[in-house]
Amino acid sequence: xxxxxxxxxxxxxxxxxxxxxSCSPISGHRSVSWYxxxxxxxxxxxxxxxxxxxxxKGNFPGRFSGxxxxxxxxxxxxxxxxxxDSALYLCASSTTGTGFDEQFFGPGTRLTxx
Amino acid sequence: AQSVxxxxxxVSVSEGALVLLRxxxxxxxxxxxxxxxxxxxxxxxxLLKYTSAATxxxxxxxxxxxxxxxxxxxHLTKPSAHMSDAAEYFCAxxxxxxxxxxxxxxxxxxxxxx
Numbered sequence: 001x002x003x004x005x006x007x008x009x010x011x012x013x014x015x016x017x018x019x020x021x022s023c024s025p026i027s028g029h030r031s032v033s034w035y036x037x038x039x040x041x042x043x044x045x046x047x048x049x050x051x052x053x054x055x056x057k058g059n060f061p062g063r064f065s066g067x068x069x070x071x072x073x074x075x076x077x078x079x080x081x082x083x084x085d086s087a088l089y090l091c092a093s094s095t096t097g098t099g100f101d102e103q104f105f106g107p108g109t110r111l112t113x114x
Numbered sequence: 115a116q117s118v119x120x121x122x123x124x125v126s127v128s129e130g131a132l133v134l135l136r137x138x139x140x141x142x143x144x145x146x147x148x149x150x151x152x153x154x155x156x157x158x159x160x161l162l163k164y165t166s167a168a169t170x171x172x173x174x175x176x177x178x179x180x181x182x183x184x185x186x187x188x189h190l191t192k193p194s195a196h197m198s199d200a201a202e203y204f205c206a207x208x209x210x211x212x213x214x215x216x217x218x219x220x221x222x223x224x225x226x227x228x
Binding site for chain 2: 004031033035042043044045048050055056058090092094097098099100101102103104105106107108
């Protein structure tokens with residue numbers, strides 16, 4: 001079974017631009033979660049989607065948004081990029097997204113904002 | 115508030131020595147507990163999880179962890195460190211009513227000396 005894939009792996013953007021990151025979950029997984037990883041703040045939960053509905057949201061500004069498609073693939077979008085948005089963005093998928101479900105992580109997208 | 119604390123951002127052991135990585139959580143409801151490992155430029159991989167069955171949980175690569183409710187702890191151990199164990203380790207919690215959301219500790223970087 002193929003693992004979680006994220007594209008692109010690396011991105012360089014400038015302040016004020018917007019960016020879209022993509023995540024393809026493991027086949028059969030209906031829950032997709034997104035996390036931001038930075039040296040200062042560590043791993044922080046952004047949001048979770050299940051069956052095309054946002055089920056949970058972390059404490060991030062409205063510039064961060066996401067969506068999920070009928071095939072469970074998910075995208076996240078960051079508008080009006082700031083220098084502080086530079087981070088590794090990780091996507092994780094699980095079968096049902098219940099608390100005890102194992103989450104499978106992708107390799108991440110490294111975003112650099114100049 | 116729900117939180118996870120990992121004591122020690124850096125731990126160094128000699129090859130063959132005991133590995134002990136500490137994790138404490140704060141929660142008013144029973145948590146599910148996880149340990150993940152992250153190798154450089156990779157996503158997170160699940161080592162083990164506690165979901166209210168046996169309090170001593172065995173995981174992959176010889177790691178195990180014991181859930182101690184009275185101490186609100188879930189420390190990770192391995193009897194004998196191997197060079198390939200060098201990585202960053204994250205403790206995380208989730209809850210039955212929060213879907214796939216994981217709350218992570220700040221991480222502990224493990225170095226293994228020959």
